[in-house]
Structure formats: C-alpha cells, structure tokens
Amino acid sequence: MSVAGDLLAFGDWRSLAVLRRNALVYFRNWKTAFLPPAMEPVVFFLAFGLGLSGYVGGLDWEGERLSYTAFVAPGLIAYTAFGTPYYEALYSAYVRMFFQKTWDGILATQVELPHLVWGEVLWAAARGFMNTAIVCVVLAGFDAAGAVDLHTAQLFWMPPLAFLAGLAFAAFALIFTALVPAIDHMNYPVFLLGIPLSLISNTYFPLETERPWLRALIDVNPLYHLAETCRWLLVRGEPGPHLGPLALTAGVLLLVSIVLAMRLTARRVLG
Amino acid sequence: MTALLEAQGLTKRYGDQTVVDDLDLRCDAGEVLGLLGPNGAGKTTTLRMLYGFATPDGGRIRYEGRDFGELRTELKRFVGVCTQEDTLDYDFDVRQNLRVYASYFRPRVPELEARVDELLEQFGLARFAGMSPHALSGGYKRRLLIARSIVHRPKILYLDEPTTGLDPAARVDVWELTDQLRRAGMGVILTTHYMDEAERLSDRLLVLQKGKQVASGATQAILDELLGDHVLVLRADDPAREAFEAAVAAHGLRPRRVLHELHVPVDAGGLAALSAALPEMRLTVRPPTLDDLFLALAHEEPA
Numbered sequence: 001m002s003v004a005g006d007l008l009a010f011g012d013w014r015s016l017a018v019l020r021r022n023a024l025v026y027f028r029n030w031k032t033a034f035l036p037p038a039m040e041p042v043v044f045f046l047a048f049g050l051g052l053s054g055y056v057g058g059l060d061w062e063g064e065r066l067s068y069t070a071f072v073a074p075g076l077i078a079y080t081a082f083g084t085p086y087y088e089a090l091y092s093a094y095v096r097m098f099f100q101k102t103w104d105g106i107l108a109t110q111v112e113l114p115h116l117v118w119g120e121v122l123w124a125a126a127r128g129f130m131n132t133a134i135v136c137v138v139l140a141g142f143d144a145a146g147a148v149d150l151h152t153a154q155l156f157w158m159p160p161l162a163f164l165a166g167l168a169f170a171a172f173a174l175i176f177t178a179l180v181p182a183i184d185h186m187n188y189p190v191f192l193l194g195i196p197l198s199l200i201s202n203t204y205f206p207l208e209t210e211r212p213w214l215r216a217l218i219d220v221n222p223l224y225h226l227a228e229t230c231r232w233l234l235v236r237g238e239p240g241p242h243l244g245p246l247a248l249t250a251g252v253l254l255l256v257s258i259v260l261a262m263r264l265t266a267r268r269v270l271g
Numbered sequence: 272m273t274a275l276l277e278a279q280g281l282t283k284r285y286g287d288q289t290v291v292d293d294l295d296l297r298c299d300a301g302e303v304l305g306l307l308g309p310n311g312a313g314k315t316t317t318l319r320m321l322y323g324f325a326t327p328d329g330g331r332i333r334y335e336g337r338d339f340g341e342l343r344t345e346l347k348r349f350v351g352v353c354t355q356e357d358t359l360d361y362d363f364d365v366r367q368n369l370r371v372y373a374s375y376f377r378p379r380v381p382e383l384e385a386r387v388d389e390l391l392e393q394f395g396l397a398r399f400a401g402m403s404p405h406a407l408s409g410g411y412k413r414r415l416l417i418a419r420s421i422v423h424r425p426k427i428l429y430l431d432e433p434t435t436g437l438d439p440a441a442r443v444d445v446w447e448l449t450d451q452l453r454r455a456g457m458g459v460i461l462t463t464h465y466m467d468e469a470e471r472l473s474d475r476l477l478v479l480q481k482g483k484q485v486a487s488g489a490t491q492a493i494l495d496e497l498l499g500d501h502v503l504v505l506r507a508d509d510p511a512r513e514a515f516e517a518a519v520a521a522h523g524l525r526p527r528r529v530l531h532e533l534h535v536p537v538d539a540g541g542l543a544a545l546s547a548a549l550p551e552m553r554l555t556v557r558p559p560t561l562d563d564l565f566l567a568l569a570h571e572e573p574a
Contacts, residue, residue, distance in 0.1 A: 013377060014375070017374050017375050020374065021360075021371055021374070024363075024367075024371065025362040025363070028362075100360070100361060100362075101356055101357065101358040102358070102360055102362075104354060104356065104358045105354070105358030105359070105360060105372070105419075106375060107324060108322060108324065108352035108354060108358070108420075109347070109352075109372070109375035109376060110344055110347045110348060110375055110376050110377065111375050112344075270324060270325060270326075271285070271325065
C-alpha cells in the first residue's frame, strides 16, 4: 500500500475489526478493566491535590491565582489521556504481537498490516477515551463535594479530546513496540520518555523556563498543549490558545508516528 | 482446466540470500500438494508468499486464474491458513475463537452461528466450546487451529507442519481431518517434516532444496527420479566395508551413514554393476523411501 493508502486505512472495516477484537476482550473483563482507572485518579487527586495543596496553597496560572487542586485536576485528565493509550500501545500491543502471536493469526486473514496498526491505535485511543471519562466522573464527584471548583459542563469535552490526542500518543508508542527486542526494554520508552514527558507538560506543576531549548521542547509537546487546553476549559470555561497548537502537534506526531510504526512493524512481523 | 492455485517464477530474497528461487507450482481443487524439504529449504517462505504474509520479489501467483497481486483482498477471502505456530487467541474461548476469526473476512460468513456449530461438531470440539484454548491438549489445539482457518469456507487451505509436536493418535486425527477437507473439494498445500505424513496425505509432492525445486510429481516418480530404484544397505561394522566403499566410489556414489548402517541409493544398472564387483558381499537391497530422499537432500547441494 502507498503512504496515502496506509493513512486512509484507519476507516477500513478491517481496522475496525481489530478494534472490535480488542474491545471484546476488554468488555469481557470489564470489572477489572474499569476499577483501576477509576481508582487511580482518586488516589492521585487525594495525594497530589488534597494532600499537596495544604503545603502548596495556591499558584499563579495565566494571570490568576488558582488552588492547587484546580491546577492539578486538568493535569490528571491530560495524564490519563496520555498514559492510557501510550502504555496500552506499548505493553498490551507487545504482548499481542510477541507472546500471544495474535497479530500473526490476524494477518493470515484479509486484515493487512496497516489495518492492524490502525486497529491497535484506534483501540488504545478508545481506551484513553474511556479512562478519561472515568476520571471526569470522579472529578465531577469531587467538584460536587466542594473539593475542587471546575466548569464541570466542560468535562464533556475531555474524552473526545483524549481520543484525538490519544491517537498520536498510541502511534508514537507503537514505534517502540516494533523496536524493543524484549519486554524488559520497555523501560526505555517508559522511564526515558513517558514519565519525563508527563512531568514537563504542566500536568502536576507549572513549568516556567527561560531556556530556549527547553521552551522549544515544551512547545512541540502535544501533552503540554493538551494539559493547558484541559485547564483552560475547566478553569476558565473556554478552549484558550492551546487548542490550535494541540491539533497541530498531535496531528504531526500522529502522521509521522503511524507511518514509521507501520514500516517498523512490517519489518518486525512480516520480515 | 484453470488451476485453483498457480504460481510461476516465485522468488524471495532476504538481503543477498535467495530463499525461494524461481519456483513454479500448481494446486487443483480436491488435491493435496505436499511441499517437502529439509530445514531452510524455503517451504514456509513459499507458503507465506502464497497466502500473502510475505511479498515475493519475483513471480506471479494466481487463484482461479486471477492475479493475487491485483485482487489481493478479494482473493484472500478464499484462502485459509493454519500456521506452524500456535496463533490461537487465548483471550477468547473456543467458540469465540471461531466467531472472532470469522470477523476478519468480508463478505461476512453467512449463518455464522450455524457454521461455528458445524465446525465444533466436525472437529470434535463441541464439548470444549466454552473453555479457554489453554484447557485443550496439543491435538485439540491443532484441531481448533484448522477449524478456525476454514471458518470462512476457503477454497484452498495452507497447512504448515500441522502435526509437529503431536502424539501419533493426534497426528492420525489431523490426517483424517485433512482427508475430509480434500474429499470436500478443498485444495490443500501441506508442508511437513514427516515423510510418512507427506506420503499418506499428498496427491503430489514438490521437493525443495535450498529454495529450488528439485522434483515434483507422485511419490514413486520422485523417488525414481532422484534416488533410483533401490537402496543398498550394509552394516557399518561389516568387515567388507572398505571394499564396499571403494566399489561404490568407483561408480561415482557416496554411501550415507544412518546410525549403524551405510545406505547407497542406486538405479538398476548400478545395482547390477555393484553386485558384479562385490560377488561375495551380503548386502540388503530395499526400495527407496521418502526418508532416504529427505536425508539425501539434507546433505547434498542442489544441482
């Protein structure tokens, strides 16, 4: 297939068949699949938000004074929107590819490799959508309880945003899935990329720097723009100036990553 | 008659190594074609090209006269693949393995539930339908793999070493299932290391060595062509061994050591000449088998 054909494969029935396969597995185990993402934001919000806010108090953001809980709540959403598809496309996809040989079975059918890669990306992004929705429900609960003050109506925008950005994060992760020789080597994309990226993106603390190289790095980081867009929506009730850069950086990351992921996966799986 | 499958000039290279070299093959409906050859002969690579897992570097593949390169998606609908490795989906139970696999084909499998029930019955899997494939023995896992590979009613089935690792009873089960499919009109392409399996199941054999076709046809015709009419057998500890080896070498032959014996394939003329040269020697003479052929190919360079 041509590059254009590879890119257009995302809407093909075969990509959706792979997505459906993963969704079937997920919903078969929905009790265990739903609980951790519901608990994680509760724990994080209690620890970072309510716990740290006593020490941090408030902080300045876009010219206004915010409580730490109001700052970190959108950060939690952005982190979920990043971490869920990123780790799904790293670990779960690797297990399906390497240990379970699920991909070999699928590729012996009418499903071709671009559909398989798109199916995995769509599924990882869909998981980002679901987990983000769960986090939003939890945060709405904290808002109702008075623990944080958010524009809760804007929470409805979070899962779709998470899905769209999640496509890029999942495609990026699949590059490493195709590259790492053994699952132990996943530590590299996790500890050298995933964790640092989630920390330098205005998720848990504001990042202000005068260093041009770090500023440039932050500006091309879609997770930073996602966190800020979530924050603008939930704190100010409007999309703010980061929505455009988010679309641009996530779009570029998706296009580059999906093409690269397809080439590398083809080399690894098809030989 | 148009062949169900016809490949011409099939070639595959990895780097500067040619693993399948200008291969021609054909398979008709209701026929089992056995691909035979030692490790590294190119059997699995050939299969992978035929079912679309690997892209050939040269040659053409046609299903019912239609070009696989041009109509790949449409033609893959008529191809069933049972891989050498266990690719069962362990996230699903036995029944779901069949159902989910069917979802990877369009047009959709008509009356899927009835088809799944039919396969569960035919392959003796009905009592395991709700269980994980983990609960199945090796033989039943293989049954499920084959059942899954034909859930969409393909016209041709690729079986890549379908009985490797199975006990004798499970092997016979797989043979019988394969024979059933052949009798139902399916074309089957089989690779195997087991010579008895190749001989029993295959209508025709295609023998590969280092990516090249060295013979093709019925078993006996291939043996006659590649090995001759007889195999001379002498015990390796026979006192006349040196004289035997010298006489054999004088005829341009080389004995092959198999455990405690020396084996030399010869044609009728060679047998007469060696008998005349070694009148006192007590040699065993037997017809050649596919095992002899396999051993010969594993140790010789292709012509």
